[in-house]
Amino acid sequence: MVSTPSATLPRTLPPSRLPAISPLSFTILVVVGALFLVSMGQVAPSPEKLANGLPRMAELVGRMLPPNTEPGFLQRMGWRILETLQIALVGTVFGVIISLPMGWLAARGISPLGAFRHFPRALISLFRTVPDLVWALLFVSTLGLGAVAGTMTIVVDTIGFCGRFFAEAMEEADKKPQEALHAIGANRVTVLCGAILPDVMPTLINSSLFALEKAVRASVVLGLVGAGGIGQELKVAFDLFQYRNASAIILAIFIIVLAMEFLTDRLRAKFQ
Amino acid sequence: MERVPTEHVPVPPLAGLRPANTGNPEIGPLVKSVAPVLAPQIIGARGLAKTYPNGQAVFAGVDLDIRADQRVALIGSNGAGKSTLLKCLIGLLPSTHGEITTLGERFMAAPSAAQLTRLRRQIGFVFQNHGLVGRQSVLTNVIQGKLGLPGSWRAFHHALARQEWREEAMAVLAEVRLADKASARADQLSGGQAQRVAIARALIRRPRLLIADEPAASLDPAVGRDIMRIFSELARDHGITLVYTTHDMQHALDYSDRIVALKDGKVHFDRPTMRVSLRDMDGVFHG
Numbered sequence: 001m002v003s004t005p006s007a008t009l010p011r012t013l014p015p016s017r018l019p020a021i022s023p024l025s026f027t028i029l030v031v032v033g034a035l036f037l038v039s040m041g042q043v044a045p046s047p048e049k050l051a052n053g054l055p056r057m058a059e060l061v062g063r064m065l066p067p068n069t070e071p072g073f074l075q076r077m078g079w080r081i082l083e084t085l086q087i088a089l090v091g092t093v094f095g096v097i098i099s100l101p102m103g104w105l106a107a108r109g110i111s112p113l114g115a116f117r118h119f120p121r122a123l124i125s126l127f128r129t130v131p132d133l134v135w136a137l138l139f140v141s142t143l144g145l146g147a148v149a150g151t152m153t154i155v156v157d158t159i160g161f162c163g164r165f166f167a168e169a170m171e172e173a174d175k176k177p178q179e180a181l182h183a184i185g186a187n188r189v190t191v192l193c194g195a196i197l198p199d200v201m202p203t204l205i206n207s208s209l210f211a212l213e214k215a216v217r218a219s220v221v222l223g224l225v226g227a228g229g230i231g232q233e234l235k236v237a238f239d240l241f242q243y244r245n246a247s248a249i250i251l252a253i254f255i256i257v258l259a260m261e262f263l264t265d266r267l268r269a270k271f272q
Numbered sequence: 273m274e275r276v277p278t279e280h281v282p283v284p285p286l287a288g289l290r291p292a293n294t295g296n297p298e299i300g301p302l303v304k305s306v307a308p309v310l311a312p313q314i315i316g317a318r319g320l321a322k323t324y325p326n327g328q329a330v331f332a333g334v335d336l337d338i339r340a341d342q343r344v345a346l347i348g349s350n351g352a353g354k355s356t357l358l359k360c361l362i363g364l365l366p367s368t369h370g371e372i373t374t375l376g377e378r379f380m381a382a383p384s385a386a387q388l389t390r391l392r393r394q395i396g397f398v399f400q401n402h403g404l405v406g407r408q409s410v411l412t413n414v415i416q417g418k419l420g421l422p423g424s425w426r427a428f429h430h431a432l433a434r435q436e437w438r439e440e441a442m443a444v445l446a447e448v449r450l451a452d453k454a455s456a457r458a459d460q461l462s463g464g465q466a467q468r469v470a471i472a473r474a475l476i477r478r479p480r481l482l483i484a485d486e487p488a489a490s491l492d493p494a495v496g497r498d499i500m501r502i503f504s505e506l507a508r509d510h511g512i513t514l515v516y517t518t519h520d521m522q523h524a525l526d527y528s529d530r531i532v533a534l535k536d537g538k539v540h541f542d543r544p545t546m547r548v549s550l551r552d553m554d555g556v557f558h559g
Contacts, residue, residue: 180403180470183364184477185392185420186428194416194428198407 064247073245077233081252084229087150087222088215094151095158095215096208102159103166104192110170112188121167128160132218136227147228154215154222162211169203170196205271209264216260220253311339313373314481314513315361320370322353322360330356331537334370338530340480343507343514345524345545348534349557354517355485357534361515362395362483363388375480392420396474396512398503400486402466406459410450410469413458414441417473437476444472448502464495471502475510482507484516488523496520500527521553 021029045053068074102120104110111117135156139149170192177195186194197204223231230249237246321332330353338344346354359365362374366382373379375394377387396417404413411430415437418427426432430441445451448468458466467487474482487503488496504527507514518524524531524545531548533540533556540556541548 174406176399176401176403177405180397180399181416181419183392183397183399184395184417185389186416187420187425190419190425190428194408194412194419195405198405201407 060243064243066244067248067251068242068244069248073248077230077249077252080223080230080233081256083147084219084223084231084256085216087147087154087219087227087229088212091151091154091219092158092208092212092215095155096162096211098155099159099162099166100204102163103170104196106163106167107170108167110173110188110192110196120163124160124163124167126160127156128164132157132222133225136222136225140226145226145228150219150222150227150229153227154219157218158211158215161214162207165207166200166204169200169207173199202271206268209268213257213260213264217257220257311341314338314340314342314375315515316373317361318371320357320360320372321368322356322365323368329537331534332369334539336361336532336539336542338513338515340513341508341511342530343504343528344516344530344532345528346515346517346532346534347519347521347524347553347556348517348540349519352534353537354519354534358483358485358515358517362481363391389420393422393477394480396477396479396482398467398470398474398482398484398487398516400489402463402470404458404461404466404469404473406457408458409454410445410456410458410461411438411441411454413469414445414472414476417476421477441472441476444475445469447475447506448472462495463491464499467491467495467499468502471499471506475506475512478510479512482512482514484514486517486519488518488520496523497526503527519557521550521557524548525550525553 102124105113106117106121106124108117111120113120132153136149136153139152143149143152173196177199178191181191181195219229219231221231223229223233224235226232230253234246234249234253237243237249315336315338317334317336320334320336322330323332324330334357346358348354356365360367361372363372363377363379363383368381371378371380375391377383377391379387382388383391405416408416409430412428415427415430415433418424418433418437421427426434427437430438433441442451442454445454448471450465450468450472453461453465453469458469461469471487474484482503484503488499491499500523503514503516506512514528516528525548528545530543531545531553532542533552535556541552
């Protein structure tokens, strides 16, 4: 009788069904779980609250319909929408332009600042982590009410967003052309313009279009704190209980954001 | 660190002798006491050694004397230190010991910043991976070869470059038979075409010394031979000293005047190609 290989080999148990977990990981999981349960009890809506709120929501929606289509109001809203788009466009363009050198100065292995590249990186992080409404409040306080404060907010917000992505894209750019140009004595600026930027251009365009899309959404709400744009009109409508005006504005915002997403998607596909 | 004259430096008789004043062989030299005139020295190294910071020795005791217009193949198996030696000789990597004189710049270990600038202005580079900017046009890539030269900041894109540089770039592209690809993007080229663009990019600098690190290593045999032939012919036609590394024995035998073989961190042999046999070559790689 011939013995099968399985009969002769030593018996080995299969690995455990669940991955091993360290005591530290287990403790963290328990703490996070407990925090979630406690928070849910304090801030999550209860079924009764939701049930009471629904009729009020239905009543509000009823007062919002039909949206106001009076020519005078539509004309005023049209100007505000144009202002909103202007804030988004000008703020994004300036933000992208400033993000290029900021990203370069912050990029690891490329920045001419060496270890001091952490300063521009920290500045970019500051711009990104402080919410845009807070920046808007700051600029309204310093520059006054209106579109200029909104534009400045979008500039800062775009630097925070694009600065980081530009720096990361530059760090990941193909090193071989850079080495070839460095070897013949090209300086850092010409290596940036000649090798790095062309290599990462699709990423830069992509990030810039995302920034524009983001800026349109942000500039819509900046008006709530007095930084110009259609948001200002929306706040007035709610403050004066003009709900039909508010619904027309919300509809316009929806169309603008949708159109911008469609446009930037098409542009992104083109530049891939 | 200093600059030394490069013209007619008397050195010990090594490869690179250019016979001069030999007169009629039947009646002897015209002037009996005249010493042989040497072509100008391009690269000289004495007792050169390189050890990595981790203590690993790459090579030691390397003596070299490369003269103008020579085509020198630096051979050795993978990891023999060919590329490291090449980089040390032109100041891109610091050596650990010894003295180097390249294109009249004498330095120990590493050249000063000013010396490195002067060296780079006289050297053309071709890398194994060609190092082209893929998303730029062939013309822009060639014109970028001017970067690092005085007043060259506009050379990062052909649209901004001086008209005479654009014309010069088209001329060198014609020399590598790629003038018709001037507008094509570099990432659309085949490996052989990309390497020819890299050669054009090196030639547009009008270098005295052309350095190539395994220029045909990533190409198929037929294309590799074509690249080596273009290299060799252009270097000869333009009077450029060519130093390249290779681990292809046939490339070294067919496209050089002189072969320097590295083995076990030493110069295994250094002689004119016509005096190198296949058995010698075999000894470098297998012996």
